[in-house]
Amino acid sequence: MPRSEEIIPKIKRQQIMSMLAKGERLDGRRLDEYRPISIELGVVEKAEGSAMVRLGNTISIAGVKVELGKPYPDTPDEGAFIVNAEFLPLASPTFEPGPPDESAIEVARVVDRGIRSSGAIDLKKLCILPGEKVWVVYIDVYVLNHDGNMMDASGLATIAALLIAKMPKVAVKEGKVTILDEWVPLPVVNRPVPVTMAKIGEKIVVDPSLDEELVMDCRITVTIDESDRICAVQKGIGGSLTVDDVKYASKLAVEKAKEIRKALPPLPSIEDVEWIVKEGQ
Amino acid sequence: MPRSEEIIPKIKRQQIMSMLAKGERLDGRRLDEYRPISIELGVVEKAEGSAMVRLGNTISIAGVKVELGKPYPDTPDEGAFIVNAEFLPLASPTFEPGPPDESAIEVARVVDRGIRSSGAIDLKKLCILPGEKVWVVYIDVYVLNHDGNMMDASGLATIAALLIAKMPKVAVKEGKVTILDEWVPLPVVNRPVPVTMAKIGEKIVVDPSLDEELVMDCRITVTIDESDRICAVQKGIGGSLTVDDVKYASKLAVEKAKEIRKALPPLPSIEDVEWIVKEGQ
């Protein structure tokens, strides 16, 4: 974490805690209330899919690109995806240019686990020639303004961008791959939604603002899939949780994810879609 | 730019400016006069081509190597070339070991643009198997002593090294490439010459020395090809130019390039040269 964020404003902490004791938050929200969420789809036409998410003043943009590549040796019949997250220096006075630091890597990996555990992308459909050629889906997430809860903003931008992504059909003939000029949806079959909560004193609040993050004791993200199942959990920041905290947080996450999912595009209809046309076989 | 160069010697600036007002320079040159240029060819026998250029006390050495490689996907029927420039720590007390900094990258890219825009290397001739195997020309430029105008010293060393470079012929038979023990010239068909000028106060001088660079307001490099056409321009250093400055500089560049080109080796005669012998087709 950047240095200046480490200096915990003690007075602000007391103010926030005494409000929380009365069930109130600095910005007027209920403890279990998200800030306004806006999801702008397709903001980058050159990307296969893209979305800009605003969570209050926090802004994340995600873009999806697909490229041909080799499969991993242990999954020769599956495509692959890679999530990269960066906190841009224009997003906060405390962010510096350079490769992703541990916090950005954590966001990327938690977003990745949500997608992976929920099987959100049907990777088998992205295999062109088993063991030799598959589609690789690159998901890049950039935080443009940091006002707390970059995790949920980034996770939502990612799944939104995937849901509307279009990729080219390919034809395979005698081991030769041709990219066709026909576009099909990415095979997305699940919509994991991350729900991040902060523990401040004895209280748990959902979607912490930057002010709340600066004074929180602990953070927990629970990602929930289309069928209300937990698909990823991440406790973050020094500090600890009780077992009851965790149980409360997981139930709250299920509830919130259901709400938020309504703001997402629907799953693409892929029943009759053919991604790879195998010719002359 | 290295730190100690940032401390502009104000007294020296005044001295230089008052001389320039009288049309004079510290080292006795006219404003539009280059320092003595010496070009030593073939200094590194193990390179395909090489040249050491001295511009006064500035010394640059360029070496050319060719290697087999893959073409870029968007130019499957062309070879490629890569220019790398480094300012060696032995060249100046302000240079430090490490990967090229922004100034060295700028030199490499301006030299690259001169070669590329003028089509100095006929890249089509370097294609062996379209989409699969081509020659890649590596040009490495090293500054050994920095006394101002590393740009022109590096650009001249590069084109001189290319002009005398020899590469092996190859034979292609049923998709198999064999390197032959026969050497042919690199297909060089144009000789771009960079001309760098400095603006100091209201005056423009050509081929600035280090003393002049330390006090200059602005730098402009105009690269001129065999047919007196502009093939690359680069304004450098904070500071600004008027439109008249630019017009003057471009005209001066055409004139100076013509002079300097005389010191370069002639274009290789390549009319009957065969680079790739396609057998049994």
Place this chain on the structure above:
Amino acid sequence: MPRSEEIIPKIKRQQIMSMLAKGERLDGRRLDEYRPISIELGVVEKAEGSAMVRLGNTISIAGVKVELGKPYPDTPDEGAFIVNAEFLPLASPTFEPGPPDESAIEVARVVDRGIRSSGAIDLKKLCILPGEKVWVVYIDVYVLNHDGNMMDASGLATIAALLIAKMPKVAVKEGKVTILDEWVPLPVVNRPVPVTMAKIGEKIVVDPSLDEELVMDCRITVTIDESDRICAVQKGIGGSLTVDDVKYASKLAVEKAKEIRKALPPLPSIEDVEWIVKEGQ
């Protein structure tokens, strides 16, 4: 070298030197005596071979992995091996996390030269398809606790790990390589042993402890093969040696290596071993 090691404890140096004058060492050893050596074999079952060596309180662990790879272009009919050495930050208060520094690289390269010069690994036997596919042997050496003479601890761990390493047999049929479920020894045919000595004042001691290294003037490592031949020499640390020092050190190394080699596993019996089964040829 890490900073705190640079501050030579002058008092300790005097103490050590006056003891050496009497033929004694701080820890009671004779000048030509090693600390107790323990070699634990096969400590990491998931590695093809592994060994942990304790030289007094210095601990090195080496692990061997084999992977399929491409041969070097100038040795198309040989497998390859790569030695990597790292000084872990848990080994000493002066070691920091990060890529290997010059001292760790030196250890890796001296260990490598011992193996390479003595032909310890019969690389021809590791060639599967000449010019295309060979076995690459990765040797990673990690220092876990640094109490002096990491060179010998690392060199011994390496050769011990290689001596007991098992690798899978492969079958080649029409250019296709299949890994078989049959394990054969790595083709190890020589056992180079590094012997490191320190010069302190006018005396030479074998297997310097950390205390001795902190005050030594010079270091010399002489690696000796199965037939008492010198296969690698490395003088290290500023300071100098006389010709007589070097002659003494090389003779002592031959003697010590012979002793130490007894603690190593024997050469694997490989007379009837087949590494690559060429089918249908």
Place this chain on the structure above:
Amino acid sequence: MSQLVRKVERPPRLIDEEGRRADGRKVDELRRIKIEVGVLKNADGSCYLEQGRNKIMAAVYGPRELHPRHLAMPDRAILRCRYHMVPFSVLERKSPAPTRREIELSKVIREALEPAIFLEYFPRTTIDVFIEVIQADGGTRCAGITAAAVALADAGIPMRDLVAAIAVGKVEGQLVLDPMDLEDRYGEADMPVAMMPSLGKITLLQADGLMTLEEFEKALELAMRGIKEIYNKQKEALREKYLAIKREVEVT
């Protein structure tokens, strides 16, 4: 990794008989420009700019303290600049790490903005300019400079003048203003220019491709005309922002 080549195919003509370009523009016509001021809450100044399909976000932090301190200048602020493209801003995914091109452009953009800023007012500090290309379609360094200058003004940094920038291209032998990616790719030359328009000073000038001296001079004139238009749009966007603030203040 990929063998998949993504590029827009060259149309048979880049300029038709009536002098219209592939996107319907005349040769001396700018793309549609949209400038929004103050779009990022954390930055001291910011600007979102669309120029055709280019989408650029610029932010300014500073003047602020500099770490490590020995890099600071006793008599003026230093200006730092980063031009960066997000990986999905172009058809072929770009690696997130800065390329040599991005390092060079960061340098020349910094040098294009530097002459406009009264750096001597803020000794021992840094002013940091961050330009993110969200989508690229030709001319992003110029669009980045235009946006950064607005962000600097939005941050209240005292300036001699705004800096406005535009490229001129040469396509099928004709000079065109504000070339898009298609024209860059298949054109014969490209010349980005930045100026302090009311002072008539050129602060960035680059060119590649082949131009005669005459073409070069004509290209300069064309660039100056484009820059004037851009300059007006910059001033308009800044005026609107202040009118909006004024309205807000008056209401409350």
Place this chain on the structure above:
Amino acid sequence: MSQLVRKVERPPRLIDEEGRRADGRKVDELRRIKIEVGVLKNADGSCYLEQGRNKIMAAVYGPRELHPRHLAMPDRAILRCRYHMVPFSVLERKSPAPTRREIELSKVIREALEPAIFLEYFPRTTIDVFIEVIQADGGTRCAGITAAAVALADAGIPMRDLVAAIAVGKVEGQLVLDPMDLEDRYGEADMPVAMMPSLGKITLLQADGLMTLEEFEKALELAMRGIKEIYNKQKEALREKYLAIKREVEVT
């Protein structure tokens, strides 16, 4: 480089009819654990831990001075943590450089240990925890935390409680304690948990795979049972070390 795939094949059943796992354990049974304290001479505290085929070395240096100094905190020590796997610890050789996984795990392990340490006792210093995975067979982050907590105690760092950690997996629909690599690879979910056992506080919690709310709560309970067992083994190992020292002191 390599095309050679090394993985343990999935056996037909991961849990047999009698509820036995591939290595003979019951679903709620830990692997054999061996803890040695103070095994490295240079470190201020150290611990070697075997948990099944996992082999972990942990070392602690500090509290000690921090370079560069501006990273130090005026009111407390900082805790730094590095989790690293040696290249030959796994079937497929791992590159020696830290992967993104190792960087993330270093972070969450640090955050799992932090709440237990009285960092405020040692302002302006650093406490450094190094965890080396010598052999990995599933659950190494938990084993690393368990070992690091012992090393911290061995270094005499004042702590609110030890931290003990264990993972719970979901395999063929059943929750299993302390999954090994085979079960991780072919299982449906994995949930590592760390706690300060006597305080009942969770300091690390991660999960991937799919679990219903009910399964998640049951997994938490199972983890707590495992953690209690681990905790006892940690205390026993530390007690033995001090008895050994005591014996040594009494003898001399």
Place this chain on the structure above:
Amino acid sequence: MSQLVRKVERPPRLIDEEGRRADGRKVDELRRIKIEVGVLKNADGSCYLEQGRNKIMAAVYGPRELHPRHLAMPDRAILRCRYHMVPFSVLERKSPAPTRREIELSKVIREALEPAIFLEYFPRTTIDVFIEVIQADGGTRCAGITAAAVALADAGIPMRDLVAAIAVGKVEGQLVLDPMDLEDRYGEADMPVAMMPSLGKITLLQADGLMTLEEFEKALELAMRGIKEIYNKQKEALREKYLAIKREVEVT
């Protein structure tokens, strides 16, 4: 990237019946050596050396202030050394970034020069030695040391003695002085040695390949003879430089 193998083919014999080597030398004969002093204007001292086809440029800066300061030593100068090969110095292009070989050689070269320099005369400073291999043909570390010692003297750094270096090789069973690349490549052993010749002190000693104890001792003797010749050439080059300066001073 390249599959193109460039190497000089092994001739049928490396030493003919008359004891002549591939380039006509006798087994105990050095290559032609040319030493120029003070060839770079900016450096405090410099030397250009040719030894056969080896072409080496060495420069010295210092004693000078060291950044960051905490690396400085209170009681002496530190010596820093960089040995680097330009990419086109060898048949197969070398990547410009330092290889592990170059890092190791930088270390041993530094350690070879260190004993000769009165570092204690210049506390808190650094002396920087840069060696660039412009063309390599075997024995470049030795040639680099020879050149660096001359550059140090040219910089006026007080030294106990010059350092001169040469390699001895073993080729077709015979020891040869100053092996070239061809002999290195196809020879059986290579042993680079550096000495302070008038003090009889060895400051660099490396070897690879196989040698018996007897061969090793003979190789040492042969190296010492070569070093003496090199030493004379170093002194001669320095003398000439000072005579040239003297002439210049007398003229003016």
